[in-house]
Amino acid sequence: MAVIDLANPTRFLTLVNRVLPWLAALTIALFAVGLVRAMQAPDDYQQGATVKIMFLHVPAAWLSMMGWGVMSIAALGTLVWRHPLADVAGKAAAPVGAAFTFICLVTGSLWGRPTWGTYWVWDARLTSVLVLFLLYLGVLALYWTAEDPGRGSRAAAVLTLVGAVNIPIIKFSVDWWNTLHQPASILRMGGNAIDPSILWPLLIMAAAFTLLFFTLHLAAMRNEILRRRVRSMRIMQAQEVRA
Amino acid sequence: MNLGPHADFIVAAYAVTVFVVAALVAWVVLDYSAQRRILGDLEERGVTRRSQRKDGR
Numbered sequence: 001m002a003v004i005d006l007a008n009p010t011r012f013l014t015l016v017n018r019v020l021p022w023l024a025a026l027t028i029a030l031f032a033v034g035l036v037r038a039m040q041a042p043d044d045y046q047q048g049a050t051v052k053i054m055f056l057h058v059p060a061a062w063l064s065m066m067g068w069g070v071m072s073i074a075a076l077g078t079l080v081w082r083h084p085l086a087d088v089a090g091k092a093a094a095p096v097g098a099a100f101t102f103i104c105l106v107t108g109s110l111w112g113r114p115t116w117g118t119y120w121v122w123d124a125r126l127t128s129v130l131v132l133f134l135l136y137l138g139v140l141a142l143y144w145t146a147e148d149p150g151r152g153s154r155a156a157a158v159l160t161l162v163g164a165v166n167i168p169i170i171k172f173s174v175d176w177w178n179t180l181h182q183p184a185s186i187l188r189m190g191g192n193a194i195d196p197s198i199l200w201p202l203l204i205m206a207a208a209f210t211l212l213f214f215t216l217h218l219a220a221m222r223n224e225i226l227r228r229r230v231r232s233m234r235i236m237q238a239q240e241v242r243a
Numbered sequence: 244m245n246l247g248p249h250a251d252f253i254v255a256a257y258a259v260t261v262f263v264v265a266a267l268v269a270w271v272v273l274d275y276s277a278q279r280r281i282l283g284d285l286e287e288r289g290v291t292r293r294s295q296r297k298d299g300r
Contacts, residue, residue: 039244049247053256060260099267107256114249212264219271226278229292230285237290 007085009225016222023215030208037201044198053111055202059209060104064132065167067097067213071139072164075157085221087153088228090160091143092220096213098136105133116180124173125181128166135163149231 034055044051070093077086108126109119120126139156146152174183185193192199246253 050249052253056256056260099263103260103263106259110252110256114252216267216271223274223278230281232292233285233290
């Protein structure tokens with residue numbers, strides 16, 4: 001099957017039906033390994049056992065940005081090539097990305113209280129992630145409330161591309177401004193600053209969360225394709241009744 | 244495993260994550276079965292999509 005064939009929703013559904021069980025099984029296996037390694041990881045010399053929150057918070061933060069990246073590529077597909085599968089991909093990624101951003105905000109807050117002494121501070125990193133969450137909610141509102149799905153999709157795609165400006169702001173906020181949030185520890189000049197005993201469980205958990213994201217995204221795309229089929233069949237039914 | 248004096252925060256973080264992920268999985272699974280059921284009902288009543296029609300209507 002050529003890659004271009006996947007642009008056909010029926011062929012895409014066939015592929016998703018084949019891939020999804022394997023992807024789900026691999027996700028569960030990686031989470032099992034990652035969680036065991038995370039629970040066995042030593043305490044941090046400064047933060048103690050609260051470092052275990054990092055194994056949830058950091059992958060969720062990465063995926064909150066990756067989700068918007070996926071939506072931005074899909075938005076280009078919607079606006080430039082007007083491909084229906086691109087619109088399906090954007091719409092399906094929005095709730096998943098919003099959920100990971102919510103996890104990032106809540107776990108960050110729960111990590112902040114024992115380490116910083118506060119649940120929340122209006123610094124650049126925290127505020128820009130909150131803005132990302134609000135942007136996700138805005139896109140969801142456009143998708144879910146538009147009377148004409150086509151117009152709603154185009155409006156959501158435009159908001160997605162405008163909101164993409166926020167992604168580098170989130171990433172570099174800790175370098176550009178004075179923030180309570182720590183600077184990058186892994187993806188930074190000069191290599192990572194985390195001991196391998198904590199880094200490996202983090203990377204396994206990040207891989208597990210990434211697989212979870214793609215599993216949920218593909219499953220949500222399948223649902224959206226079916227929903228559109230239902231919609232077109234209902235329109236056909238209504239036209240037949242009128243004829 | 245000793246979670247230290249801040250065990251409540253660690254347990255709460257994991258509990259929230261499990262809850263949100265479980266809600267996402269439930270949403271995807273329930274939505275899939277709902278769409279399949281509606282599609283099945285429509286097909287039983289003889290409703291087809293335009294691309295499925297052989298007479299080109």
